[in-house]
Amino acid sequence: MNHDSYPDNYIRGILNSVKSIAMVGASPVNVRPSYFAFKYLAQRGYDMIPVNPGHVGKELLGKPFVASLRDIGRPIDMIDIFRNSSHIMPVVEEALTLDPLPKVIWMQLGARDDAAAEKAEAAGIKVVMNRCPKIEYGRLSSEISWMGVNSRTLSSKRPPAPTQGMRLSLNRMSVGGGDTAASDRAAKNKSEQG
Amino acid sequence: MSDRLPGFSTLAVHAGAQPDPTTGARATPIYQTTSFVFNDADHAASLFGLQAFGNIYTRIGNPTNAVLEERVAALEGGTAALAVASGHAAQVVVLQQLLQPGDEFIAARKLYGGSINQFTHAFKSFGWNVVWADPDDIASFERAVTPRTKAIFIESIANPAGSITDIEAISTVARKAGVPLIVDNTLASPYLIRPIDHGADIVVHSLTKFLGGHGNSLGGIIVDAGTFDWSTGGKYPMLSEPRPEYHGIRLQETFGNFAFAIACRVLGLRDLGPALSPFNAFMILTGIETLPLRMQKHCDNAKAIAEFLAGHPAVASVSYAGLANDKYNQLARKYAPKGAGAVFTFSLKGGYDAGVSLVSKLQLFSHLANVGDTRSLVIHPASTTHSQLDDAAKIKSGAGPDVVRLSIGIEDKEDLIADLEQALGA
Structure with a gap:
């Protein structure tokens, strides 16, 4: 998989198929990006599990925190890692001990670990790096267009009026996919320099 | 099915617009309203905290304006855009995110006369110091760079004589200086030149001109290319540092490659107030289709x-x-x-x-x-x-x-x- 840019169909396929998402590094602090993403994905109908050893005994939007992936005790479709790039590998290694394995490992905006991605992919797990599932869901459904963001999708179909708790269609016509060519190039240059 | 890139004319007609969810109206409705009801207290708090996508108040965003924003972002190849009341408003909002009092920006000497006035007089009173350079002499931009330089500003096709600026050469200077290149693309429109393809980090327009095209509505827009890394060195605190206006959110960390457009909206437009009328947005959108x-x-x-x-x-x-x-x-x-x-x-x-x-x-x-x-x-x-x-x-x-x-x-x-x-x- 080329991790500099992703075709929309790859992201769409993931967001359309996964049901349960364990978020590693989920924060109960309501100004953290992980809190925003957790809340949004829960509102769009995903079965969200907050993973953070520092908050065991507490709940995030009614879901109890667990200390580690192994403590979840049931199969999960996707692991969303809200940690810096330097903390990715141990999470991926733990994920690879799960039975059954997760179908997807997703690393948040700003997080990328190519070696960890390679390990996960060797085990048949799909990997997304340096993206936010909230932004991608909002983009492919065009809900993010409310903020003037280029969804890079088109549609001549009448959509339903989005309400809380509703899954949205992600099957709009793509405009080139992934990010814009210019932002992709900038990200690639940065990762090569870094 | 592989992703396929529609052509410019298709984007000019379709990008950002879809049939209205409530009525099925095919033309983009004019949402002539100041405010939008919240579902409940939690929804209101989520919107105010920038946690949910949605509308609050037309000074911050409006569904008609949002269609215009996405359309111009798509035509320019940017990640996001923000529509404002005029081209001049776009320039104030952009520089407010980038400059602190005492900072400098380099501007091409060949600019619309109104911009020369705005930079020389109004911005000076904010403590934003313009340093002029000659777009026909790229080295004059290099010589103008100082540790306080925060941006470079040029026009793609320069007013009044229609001279063409070497965007790529100046973008190289900007990259070396570690500052964003802002290109006013008003006289070219994205149909003739897409500055982001040549290294621009931010594009601004007076929508009043060719984009609207009919001389009937004022408007301005800011397009975020999604190319600039705002996090380095604390040089751009509006984007990289926790914002007290929003309980300590860091915009770049939260919004990634469209953080600049969000900063312009939630720190610039919200606080300075030059909102675009949804009626004008509708008129400009109709113009853009042709x-x-x-x-x-x-x-x-x-x-x-x-x-x-x-x-x-x-x-x-x-x-x-x-x-x-x-x-x-x-x-x-x-x-x-x-x-x-x-x-x-x-x-x-x-x-x-x-x-x-x-x-x-x-x-x-x-x-x-x-x-x-x-x-x-x-x-x-x-x-x-x-x-x-x-x-x-x-x-x-x-x-x-x-x-x-x-x-x-x-x-x-x-x-x-x-x-x-x-x-x-x-």
């Missing part, structure tokens, strides 16, 4: 008229980059192969008096201070748009006393040439 058709006609007409003027005995010189012998023709071929725009200047052998006489005799050209209208326009910059500059600055910016500026419309070119001929000849 941008490719109009722009090509504007350019084709402009070239024919520049050629006519260049051969006329009363004309001393014509500055139009689309002419084969023009100083900027090489740059025009590189950056604007479809046409060199429709705003240019010429000077008359009879000097100032001949210019005044020409303007008074024209029957189809309208004498007014705008460009990028369906109608052809004429003005004498030295006494109007550039009148606040001193004589040396007028000449440096291409608006000397003998210069007349034209903005060529989409009428029949034969009629425009006949009008110029009678006004020049008699």
